[in-house]
Amino acid sequence: MPVLTGKELRIVGFLCNWCSYGGADTAGVGRFNQPTDLRIIRVPCSGRIDPLFIAKTLINGADGVLVSGCHPRDCHYAEGNFYARRRLEVLKRFLPILGIDPARFDYTWVSASEGQRWQKVVTVFTEQIHALGPATRHENVSPELLAKVASAIQGGNRVAA
């Protein structure tokens, strides 16, 4: 029973321990109501988040991935979120070429004190994913779309030919 069918979508969060995981805790302590879809994976630092984790999660069929770390300059490890910012931005721009809607992935910064901000981020992101609906996996591309793309390529050995 991974998600409640019809009610929830599969949304995975990667949160740094020091800021955003704490921010999510603060939101909880403050009883800030949030949608229930998100499942949080705790990592020490946003710099620990290999963008490939996100690619893997989305390719494996998650409907959305949310990453949150410390605000720039406020990283517990000084520099982790600066590396993360570059890598995550590159990934975000890479996703659409793979056929994955980039709106299924967002990254942001939430500090341990920003419970309300966290509530807002989760709510807005969850709504965004629900607006997109369940993600299609590459295996499940419709035969019609596959045929359409195949016929456009037919006869060539390169993308455009």
Place this chain on the structure above:
Amino acid sequence: MRIGVFVCHCGSNIEGTVDTATVAKASLDFPEVVYATDTMYACSEPGQDGIIQAIKDKNLTGVVVASCTPRMHEPTFRRAVERAGLNRFMFEMANIREHVSWIGRDREANTNKSVDLVRIAVEKLRRDAPLIPSKFSVNKRVMVIGGGVAGIQAALDCADGGLEVVLVERESSIGGKMAKLDKTFPTVDCSSCILGPKMVDVAQHPNITLHAYSEVDSIGGYVGNFQVQVKKRATYVDWELCTGCGACMEKCPSKKNPDAFNEKIGPCTSINIPFPQAIPKKAVIDPTTCRQFVKGKCGVCAKVCPTGAIKYDMTDEIVTEDVGAIVAATGYDLFDISKVTEYGGGRYPDVITGLQYERLLSASGPTGGHIKRPSDGKEPKNIVFIQCVGSRDKSLDRPYCSGFCCMYTAKQTILTKDHIPDSQSYVFYMDIRSPGKMYDEFTRRAMEEYGARYIRGRVAMVYPKGDKMIVRGADTLAGTQVEIEADLVVLAAGAEAAKGAPQLAEKLRISYDKYGFFMESHPKLKPVETNTAGVYLAGSCQGPKDIPQSVGQGSAAAAKVLALFSKDMLESDPQISRVDIKRCVGCGKCIMTCPFKAIKEVEFRGQKKAEVIETVCQGCGICTSTCPQGAIQLSHFTDNQILAEVNALCQS
């Protein structure tokens, strides 16, 4: 592995919206889970005993507790499983309170989500390995950054506790903001009379080394073994020789410089000792105004100095201090009142800050303790105090209360009446915040005994009319507009983070909030700790505080340092990165990206390899996400563990 899962009710905190029994039952379907139960309070003594008993009875080799945030009780439960004979890292938590039960009322969805969180905790635990900390020695010296009252207290307590203390002060004297105050509330005793002796103690304490006129340049290392580079700024006076006699100040021809110690309402000489009780009492030349520097000729001070201490060619000097702990006590600065243009601060000389008013009240101030307004030196009769200038104001991005302004304004109205018996003080306020011992009584006295007129309402604008300042505002209790002809307007400028605080926080690798105040480790339970081991906070650098609170925090931080140094060896956190030497190709990308220089290149059978320096590694994992072949793995957060969590959530 044999895994036990304990699902906590947390009284009704979790059980209220999560069916914990169902979560426990569902957990039994997860791989290698052989025991699962719900429990009333997992963290309580019977709760912990239950876990320990189950580990023994069921031969568990790993434990998952589904309860509150691991940021709260992970250490508690790790100690519990350790007491039962397991390695304390064979433990994972599922946060079903802060992340589930407290953020939604849908019991079905919450229960289902809790099962998922236990599922990923189990998958992570299955890939946990026992970790054993290594020990390292502690350098039992402490650095205190900031020589205000909080820093002084921390330094003295540490020094009295037998530690070597290095105190670093940005200005040429310690004392901080308190040294500028005339009297202190609610006792109205003389600020320098109570602070002065402590400053002298600092100077005389054999365990304290003071670097005044100095700043922290960079910080390396880790708890127990920090290396701090301190930049001693050039004073152009050899302090070994300077006796503080003041002859140079008498003869200095450049006399009209704004005096920073006097909050720029009085002049000072280019070579200066800020105030008579300064510690150290040594002169400093300001090269931006000194004629020797500006015009290239003068040299008067060098001629008159009886000890030949003047050194125009002095340069900044870097000294390295090795310490085991650091207390940050860098205080606060004042909100820039010129940002509230309708009050005219910065434009009209007779609109001043509360701290400037303190200098006017002080016998050692520019007016010798006589209240004379800056514009024409006349004694003011009608004085208007405006509260919350740069505090509790969202439009200025200063939503917080600075805490101590209500009290010092009350004190200032009392002192005003003492100085000028025929004067009248008016105070525009939003609310009076006086929750300390004897505080509310004190504000009452200001109103009732000293006749200060408190007007609840905001001031709309302040403008000059002849030699008066017209203060126009609202009296919300009377429901009327008020206009007062004032001789002097005193703004209770709010406290804000000290200049350069974020930069220092970055050097210390501690967090700071959006206003620049340093973040404590826990707002209630760890108020002087930070998230960086070995770095503590004291005083207003964490948020605005009055003197007793600052002193209390100084002592608290000292107690933390003394407790840390009570051990000869510290245990390093074993959650660090490790290199699989077979897979490492020696490309050095991890070395390039490590923020702590915790990875070095080594030769292994003629090949370049990376090696982690255990005590330096902080466990951030940047290296792990940088290494393409996964040769360097952060223990407890390995690629395999995170992938297992991902797979547990995204089963195809």
Place this chain on the structure above:
Amino acid sequence: MSRLDALKTRIKEALPGLECVIGWQKGYDALHNTPLFIRGEADVDKLEWGALNVHNPAVYLPSFAGKKVGVVVKGCDSRSVVELLQEKLIDRDNVVIFSAGCDGVVDIAKVRAKLAAAGLSAGNAEKVTVDGKTVTVTAAGKAVSMPLAEVAADKCLRCQFPNAVLADAFVGDPAPQVQAAPAADADLAALDAMSVPERMAFWRYHMDRCIRCYACRNACPMCVCRDHCIAQSREPHWLSQEDSVTEKLMFQVVHAMHLAGRCTECGECQRACPMDIPVLALKKHLNRTIHDLFNYQAGVDVAAIPPLLQFKLEEDNIKERSW
């Protein structure tokens, strides 16, 4: 003296101090050259220089770690050498770079298509001549001429570096600069024109026939994990042994992301693919992103730091989302 003869002369001079010199020679038929490892003077005369030198010999350099080798490079290949030097995967003192101006190489797949259009099979190629701007292939007794511009590798159509960016021995006249032709990026343009779901279908269509031989990876000079690649060690378990489209695509994503900011677009991944899967498009797309975000291009500066291994406190081109 021709470029080839000049190269031979310089290699002969240097050979005694070198483990070997890597270049090209004639292959199994007229259409195929193949990498050459010159270990003795007799081998030098096998060297070829021209449009059939399609391979990037930089791929072999890291395997000679600790030994001093020579390598003959085209302009594009030299960028890989620069990148290897930058990442300290090879030692500048241990590599001698020979080069000459390059007028472009053919894309065998395009030649194959041209021949097929003429009713001929590339598998029957008997003779190939490259004369200035024209390639003439004789197969089954029939000669077919094709403009080099129409059968050149895509990378040649937008070549910025027809002359090596780094060389110890650059011989002959430099080759003229190339005017970038839009056809060079037709692959990206086609993908750009597709909707996001169509791109998903596109990869589903192509990755389906991937045989997981990892020629794309092994031909890539920047894939330095080699024997320890997670694709096969499956430790860490980034990829499973399932031969599903998602697993195959995931490998391409791993490859592309590991190359982000490092890929010089030599195109070997796609050229090497026996199943003609257009995997280069992924890297080209990433390179475009890297260039947009960080104004960076790999393989031109030995002293540069790849953009994902550094950062700026304030990024110029990354806009934070407001919530």
Place this chain on the structure above:
Amino acid sequence: MAAVKYIPREKLPEWLKALAAQSRVLVPVEEGGSVVFRQYDPARAPVFGSDATAPPKGAVFPASQELFSYAYGKAGEENAPTLKLDPKTEATPTVVFGSKPCGARGFLIFDRVYMGKKFPDPYYIAAREATVFVTMACATVENTCFCHWVGSGPADAAGSDVLLTPVEGGYTVEAVSEKGAKFLDNPALTDGAAKAAEAEAVKKASREALGEAPDIATSPAALLSLFDDMEFWRDQSDKCVSCGACTYLCPTCYCFSITDEGTGTAGRRMRSWDACMHFQFTLEASGHNPRPTKAHRLKNRVGHKFSYYPTLHDGLIACCGCGRCVKSCPVSVDIREIVQNAVAKAKG
């Protein structure tokens, strides 16, 4: 054997449709510039002219195959683990239609390994028995073809069940096995006696186009004698990039590895193609690798095909001469050249 039949080119779809009604029919089709075997779809015209990029190996020996699925459970008070296995040996009846002779012949090499008495492989046997090969003799040959070196030829029917030969207007059809004979019973097929001579001419012409094969009869001994000559193997393997293209595209390469892929308490045991050109092929758990370099690995690949296998299997060379390893190699490593070099070197 039955008499030669004939089918006009335009009637092929009719026959294919009839076959597809009974079995899975795999035909070579163009896909993104490559030719691969895919389930017959009347909308996609098969490509019979040139040899497929990938041989029909996967029809019988899939790139990745589930051997069985498993699920762990728990039982009793103590939640003792239980295991449920679900093996999948049944095979789908399949017709591989339009492979070249070399593609079908490859399975002869498999058969001796997987259908032997010692270790019969139920998965392979089931799939092999369920598959019929309707093979297309070659009318043309390519530079990389060398089937005639290994005892085969462009019209070799070994391993096939039906042999088609392209002639003017269509194909002659001959059953070459009893299994194949049953497939000729279709109205689209007519008597082909009149075309038989033309078909024979086509076969002869393509065989002649291959020219004379060099004598490599001594290859088993020659390769063995060079086993320790690592300089020889270094020179042969210098340009190899250690990918698996040659192996995975080879109709005779039959090596596999086995892995369990599970999530949670359930999973599948997979058998997948493995490639001896990869470092991991012989990597031992200790970290030791008896074939640490590509020279060792290439030596094994060539040695296995032209020495060790024929020594064990009555001189049968484990190569069908399709030339895919040469044609698809990113750096044109040429196994013919290596074998000849070895034979020459051994002669001295």
